[in-house]
Amino acid sequence: xxxxxxxxxxxxxxxxxxxxxxxxxxxxxxxxxxFSGEEALKYLGNCEHEAVLILSDINMPGMSGLELLRHIxxxxxxxxxxxxxITAYGDSDNYNTAMKLGAxxxxxKPVDFISLKEKLKAIN
Amino acid sequence: MKKKLLLILFVFIFTSPLLIAQEKKDYFxxxxxxxxxxxxxxxxxxDINGNWKYHAGDSVFASDIWTKxxxxxxxxxxxxxxxxxxxxxxxxxxxxGWFRLHLLIDSSLLNKPLSLYVxxxxxxxxxxxxxxxxxxxxxxxxxxxxxxxxTLTLIPPLIVFTQQxxxxxxxxxxxxxxxxxxxxxxxxxxxxxxxxxxxxxxxxLEHGIFFKSLEALxxxxxxxFALIHFILFLFYxxxxxxxxxxxxxxxxxxxxxxxxxSVGNPNAVFSLFLKRLWLPYLAIMPxxxxxxxxxxxxxxxxxxFWFFLFASVGIAIxxxxxxxxxxxxxxxxxxxxxxxxxxxxxxxxRTSGAWIIGVGFAAFSISLILILILIVTNNxxxxxxxxxxxxxxxxxxxxxxxxxxxxxxxxxxxxLESEIKKTLELRLENARKETELKKASELKAAYQALEEAHxxxxxxxxxxxxxxxxxxxxxxxxxxxxxxxxPLNFVNxxxxxxxxxxxxxxxxxxKGNFADVKEIVNDIIAxxxxxxxxxKRADGIVKSMxxxxxxxxxxxxxxxxxxxCDEYLRLGYHGLRAKDKSFNxxxxxxxxxxxxxxxxxxxxxxxxxxxxITNAFYSVNEKRKSAGxxxxxxxxxxxxxxxxxxxxxxxxxxxxxxxxxxxxIFQPFFTTKPxxxxxxxxxxxxxxxxxxxxxxxxxxxxxxxxxxxSILLPL
Numbered sequence: 043x044x045x046x047x048x049x050x051x052x053x054x055x056x057x058x059x060x061x062x063x064x065x066x067x068x069x070x071x072x073x074x075x076x077f078s079g080e081e082a083l084k085y086l087g088n089c090e091h092e093a094v095l096i097l098s099d100i101n102m103p104g105m106s107g108l109e110l111l112r113h114i115x116x117x118x119x120x121x122x123x124x125x126x127x128i129t130a131y132g133d134s135d136n137y138n139t140a141m142k143l144g145a146x147x148x149x150x151k152p153v154d155f156i157s158l159k160e161k162l163k164a165i166n
Numbered sequence: 167m168k169k170k171l172l173l174i175l176f177v178f179i180f181t182s183p184l185l186i187a188q189e190k191k192d193y194f195x196x197x198x199x200x201x202x203x204x205x206x207x208x209x210x211x212x213d214i215n216g217n218w219k220y221h222a223g224d225s226v227f228a229s230d231i232w233t234k235x236x237x238x239x240x241x242x243x244x245x246x247x248x249x250x251x252x253x254x255x256x257x258x259x260x261x262x263g264w265f266r267l268h269l270l271i272d273s274s275l276l277n278k279p280l281s282l283y284v285x286x287x288x289x290x291x292x293x294x295x296x297x298x299x300x301x302x303x304x305x306x307x308x309x310x311x312x313x314x315x316x317t318l319t320l321i322p323p324l325i326v327f328t329q330q331x332x333x334x335x336x337x338x339x340x341x342x343x344x345x346x347x348x349x350x351x352x353x354x355x356x357x358x359x360x361x362x363x364x365x366x367x368x369x370x371l372e373h374g375i376f377f378k379s380l381e382a383l384x385x386x387x388x389x390x391f392a393l394i395h396f397i398l399f400l401f402y403x404x405x406x407x408x409x410x411x412x413x414x415x416x417x418x419x420x421x422x423x424x425x426x427x428s429v430g431n432p433n434a435v436f437s438l439f440l441k442r443l444w445l446p447y448l449a450i451m452p453x454x455x456x457x458x459x460x461x462x463x464x465x466x467x468x469x470x471f472w473f474f475l476f477a478s479v480g481i482a483i484x485x486x487x488x489x490x491x492x493x494x495x496x497x498x499x500x501x502x503x504x505x506x507x508x509x510x511x512x513x514x515x516r517t518s519g520a521w522i523i524g525v526g527f528a529a530f531s532i533s534l535i536l537i538l539i540l541i542v543t544n545n546x547x548x549x550x551x552x553x554x555x556x557x558x559x560x561x562x563x564x565x566x567x568x569x570x571x572x573x574x575x576x577x578x579x580x581x582l583e584s585e586i587k588k589t590l591e592l593r594l595e596n597a598r599k600e601t602e603l604k605k606a607s608e609l610k611a612a613y614q615a616l617e618e619a620h621x622x623x624x625x626x627x628x629x630x631x632x633x634x635x636x637x638x639x640x641x642x643x644x645x646x647x648x649x650x651x652x653p654l655n656f657v658n659x660x661x662x663x664x665x666x667x668x669x670x671x672x673x674x675x676x677k678g679n680f681a682d683v684k685e686i687v688n689d690i691i692a693x694x695x696x697x698x699x700x701x702k703r704a705d706g707i708v709k710s711m712x713x714x715x716x717x718x719x720x721x722x723x724x725x726x727x728x729x730x731c732d733e734y735l736r737l738g739y740h741g742l743r744a745k746d747k748s749f750n751x752x753x754x755x756x757x758x759x760x761x762x763x764x765x766x767x768x769x770x771x772x773x774x775x776x777x778x779i780t781n782a783f784y785s786v787n788e789k790r791k792s793a794g795x796x797x798x799x800x801x802x803x804x805x806x807x808x809x810x811x812x813x814x815x816x817x818x819x820x821x822x823x824x825x826x827x828x829x830x831i832f833q834p835f836f837t838t839k840p841x842x843x844x845x846x847x848x849x850x851x852x853x854x855x856x857x858x859x860x861x862x863x864x865x866x867x868x869x870x871x872x873x874x875x876s877i878l879l880p881l
Contacts, residue, residue: 053656053696060663060693101743104752104798130651152655155662 044072045162048082048098048110049128061155071162079105083113095165100129100136108139115144124165128153192217192244193268193331198275201362209318209369211281211361214267214334220245221264222257224307224337232264233293233335239266249340249355251347259354261341262307267334267358271327281366283322286356287434288314288340295333299325303434309341314434321370324363334358342435351438384556385422391415391568398575407574410458411567417454418560420447446482448494452501453478458567459505463512463520474501506531519573526566533559627834630847649707649740653700660693660700667693706733722859724763727812727879730772731757731803738779739801742787751786751799761807764881766859771879774852774863778816778875779803781848784839785820785873807881811861814877822869831865 047058055075065071076082079102096114100107111125126147127140137148147161194217204210219242221232231237245255247265282300284290289303289312300323303315340354347354359366392415399408424440424447431437453474460467478501481493509527512520533554540546540554671686735753742749779801786799804815823831823838830836832853837846856863861879 051652051656053700056692056696057656057659057663060667060689061659101740102750103739104750106750109750130647130655151651152658155659 043070043094043162043165044074045095045097046074046076046082046085046123048076048079048096048102048107050077050099050102052077054099062159065159078102079107079110079113082110086114094123095162096123096125098125098127100127100140108136108143111140111143111145126161192219193270195270195272196275196360197272201275201280201360204361204365208359209361210365211283211322211359211369213285214269214358214360215246215248217267218245218247219243219266220255220257221266222255222260224262224264228264228337229291229293229298232266233298233333234296235331235333237266237333242266247336247338247355248353248357250353252352254354259344261309261344262305262337262339265336265338267336269327269332269334271330271332273330276327276330279324279326279363281322281359281361281363282325283317283320283359284336284338284356285317285359286315286338286340287343287351287354287438288312288338288356290339290356291337292358293333293335293337294325295329296335299323305337305339306341307339309345312339312341314340314342316432316434316437318370319432321367322359322361322363325360343438346435351442380552380556382422382426384552384560385419385426387561388415388419388422388564391564392419395568395571398571405575407458407461407571410454410461411571414454414458414567415564417447417451418564421451421560442486442489445485445489445491445494448491448498449478449481449485452498452505455505455563456501456508459508459523462523462570463508463517470504474504518577519570522570522573523563523566526563529562529566530559631851647740647744649736650704653704653707656700657697657704660697664690664693664697707737722765722767725766725768725771726763727761727766727771727814728757728759728805730768731755731775731805731814734772734776735779735801735803738776738783742780742783746787749783749787749790751783751790751801753801753803756802756804758806761805761812764812764879766879767855770855771859774855774877775803775814775816777848777852778877781875782816782818782820782873785822786818787820789820808878810881811878812881814879815874817872817874819872822871822873823865823867824869828865828867832863 047054055073058073058075059066062071062073066073074085076085079098082096082098083105096110098107098110105113107127107129111127114125115122122144124146125144126149127136127145128149128151129136130151140148149158194214196212196214200212204212219239221239221242225232232239243255243257245265246253249255249259282292284292284302286302289301289305291301291305292299302317302320304311304313306312336356336358338356340356343351344354361369392412395408395415396412399405399412402408424443427437427440431440456471456474457467460471474497477497481497485491485494506527509520509524513524536558537546537551537554540550667686667690671683671690674680674682674686732755735755739751739753782801783799786801790797790799798819800819802815802817804813804817806813806815827836827838831849834847834850836850853863856877856879859879861877863875863877865873865875867873
C-alpha cells in the first residue's frame with residue numbers, strides 16, 4: 043500500500059519513517075512525501091494510481107489541504123484514494139468542510155500513530 | 167508826563183535866558199525876534215510874564231473901566247501873573263482879580279495874526295483895548311460859579327494888533343485851584359502866551375489830534391495786554407507771571423492815562439491834580455516791572471526786590487507830600503538798571519526766550535539815548551517824543567514781554583502736547599502690552615490645554631500602541647499555537663518513537679544483535695536531535711512571543727534578520743489562518759544568507775516585519791475573496807545585503823494601495839480596514855521604528871496588482 047503524506051513540516055517524513063519502520067522494512071507500506079498541496083497534486087498527476095491513501099495536513103502555505111482534497115475528489119482517481127485530513131486545528135469548521143469535500147477521515151494533531159496504524163491496516 | 171518829566175529834568179538847563187523881558191518903564195515890547203526859536207516846552211509860544219499891574223477883586227463896572235486904554239493903572243500893584251503861593255502880591259489874592267499890561271508891538275508884527283492864549287489853572291477873560299477878545303473858561307465870583315479851562319486843549323484864538331500901543335486887560339479867577347490846590351501846583355495864577363500861529367497851532371495839534379490819537383493807542387495797547395494776560399492768569403493762576411505782566415501793562419496804561427488826562431483834560435484843576443501823581447507813579451511803576459521780571463527769571467524772589475519795594479512805597483508816599491521828584495527819579499533809574507541787569511543775566515544764562523525781552527529793552531534804551539541826543543541838540547519835538555518814548559521805547563518792552571510769555575505758553579503747550587503724545591503712546595503701549603499679556607495668558611491657557619491634551623494623547627497613544635501590540639499578539643496567538651503545537655507534536659512523537667526504539671534495542675541487545683543495536687542507537691540519536699531541535703523551536707517561539715508583548719527595551723543587539731523574517735512570516739501566516747479558516751496563501755522566502763547578524767532592536771524590527779507580512783496576507787486574502795479561480799495569493803519576503811544596508815522586501819500580489827491612500831499610509835490612525843479591524847497604527851509605528859534605526863521604509867504599489875514594502879536598515 044502506498045501512502046502519500048502531505049505536510050509542510052519536513053520532519054514529518056522522518057517521523058513517519060521511524061514510526062512505520064517495520065511496515066516499510068517489511069514492504070507492507072510504502073510512503074511518499076509531499077511538502078505542499080501543489081507538490082502532492084504533481085505527484086498524483088504523474089503516478090495516478092499508486093497512492094491508495096493520502097494523509098494531508100490542512101494548514102499549508104499555498105494550496106491548503108482542503109483545496110488539495112477538493113482537487114483530488116473532483117478530478118482524480120477512479121477509484122478515488124482514501125484521503126485522511128490531519129490538522130492542528132481540530133475545529134468543527136475544518137472538520138465540516140473536510141467532510142463535505144469527501145474526506146474519509148479527520149485526524150487532529152498530535153497524531154496518534156497507534157490508531158493511525160490500525161486505521162491504515164484496516165484499509166490495507 | 168513828557169512835559170512834567172522833562173521839565174523836571176531840564177528846567178534847570180533850560181532856564182530860559184530868552185525870557186529876559188524888556189522892562190523899559192511899565193510896558194512890554196514885543197518884537198518879531200522874540201517869537202523866534204521858542205521852545206517846544208512852551209508850545210512854541212512866549213510867556214508874557216512881566217510888567218503886569220494887578221487889582222485884587224472884581225467890580226461891577228470893571229469891564230467898562232479897567233479894560234480901557236485911558237484908564238490910569240498907576241495905583242495898581244506891579245506883579246507876576248503866575249501868583250506863586252510863596253510870593254503873592256502885597257494886596258493878597260482872594261481868588262479873583264484884574265491884570266493890566268501895556269503891550270508895545272513892533273511894527274513888523276502889526277496887522278499879522280498871532281496866537282494868544284492864557285495858560286491857567288482857572289478861568290479868564292482877555293480884553294484888548296477895552297474890548298473883550300476871548301474867554302477861557304468862565305470867570306466866576308466863587309468856586310461854584312467858576313468854570314476852569316485847560317487851554318492846552320484848544321487851538322488858540324488869533325489876535326491881530328493894528329496899533330503899536332495896546333492895553334491888555336485880563337480878568338482872572340482861580341477859586342478852585344486856590345481852595346483845592348494840589349501840592350504839585352505852586353502857581354495860582356496864569357501865563358499869557360503869544361506865538362506865531364503856525365508854530366503854536368502845530369504844537370497844540372500835537373497836543374490835540376496827534377497826541378489824542380496816539381495817546382489813546384498808548385493807553386489801549388497796554389490795557390489790551392493787561393486784559394489778555396490777566397485773563398490768561400485767571401484761567402491758569404499758577405502762572406503768576408501773567409498777573410505781574412498784566413499789572414505792569416496796566417501801570418504803563420496808567421502812564422498814558424495820566425499823561426493824556428493831565429494835559430488833555432479841559433478841567434485845568436483836575437489836570438493839575440493828575441500831574442502830582444507823577445511823583446509816586448515814577449517811584450512805583452518800575453518796581454512793578456521788576457516784580458514781573460523776577461517772576462520770569464527767578465525761582466525765588468531775591469531780597470533786592472524787597473529793598474526796591476519798600477523804597478518805592480516809601481518814596482512814593484514821601485514824594486506825594488514833599489513834592490520833590492529827585493528820589494523818585496533816582497529810584498526810577500535804579501529800577502531800570504536792575505531790570506536791564508536781570509535781562510542781561512538771563513540772556514547770559516541762555517534762559518530760553520530771554521533775548522526777546524532783551525530786544526525790547528535794547529529798543530527802549532536806544533530810544534532814551536536818542537531822546538537825550540535830540541534834547542541836547544534842541545531838535546526835539548513832541549512828535550518825536552511820542553514816537554521815541556512809546557512806539558520805539560515802551561511798546562517794544564511790552565511787546566517783547568508779551569511775546570516772551572506767549573512763547574513760554576507755546577512752549578508749555580508744546581511740551582504738554584509731547585507729554586500728551588507720550589501719555590497716549592504710553593497708553594497705547596500699555597494697551598498693546600495688556601493685549602499681549604492677555605494673548606500670552608490665552609496662549610498659556612491654550613498651551614496648558616494643549617499640553618494636557620498632549621499628555622492625554624500620549625497616554626492614549628501608549629494605550630493604542632499597547633492595543634496595537636495586543637492586536638498583533640492576537641493575530642499571532644493562533645499562529646503561535648500552531649507553531650508551538652507542531653514542534654511539540656514532533657517532540658512527543660519522536661520521544662515516543664525513541665521509546666519504541668529503545669524497547670526494540672533492548673530486544674536486539676538480548677539477542678546480541680549489536681549491529682542492529684548500533685543502527686537503532688543512531689536512529690535514537692537522530693531522533694533526540696529532532697526532539698531537541700523542535701523543543702528549541704517551541705522555546706524560541708514562546709520567547710519571541712513574550713518579547714513581542716513586552717515593551718521594547720530599545721537595546722540594539724545583533725540579530726539574524728533572516729531568522730527573524732522567517733519566524734514572523736510563519737507566525738503571521740498561521741495567525742491569519744487561525745482567524746480565517748478559508749485563508750490560504752503561498753509564501754516564499756528569498757533570503758540572502760550573507761547578511762549575518764546586524765544590530766537592531768529585534769523585537770521592534772520583528773514587529774515591523776510582522777506588520778508588513780500581516781498586511782500582505784490581509785491584502786491577498788481580500789483580493790482572493792473577490793478574484794476568481796485563477797488568482798494565486800502569494801507573499802514573498804526577501805532579504806538582500808547591499809553595500810551599506812540590508813534591504814528587506816515584503817511583496818504581495820494583492821489589491822495594491824489606491825493612489826489617494828498612498829500618502830497617508832504612514833500616518834497614525836490611517837487604515838483601510840473596516841472599523842474595528844485595524845488600529846491604523848501598524849505602519850505608523852513601523853515607520854517610526856525604521857526611522858529610529860536610521861533606516862528607511864518605502865512602498866511601491868500598483869493598484870490591483872501588487873504592493874511591495876521595502877525596508878532599508880543600515881549595517
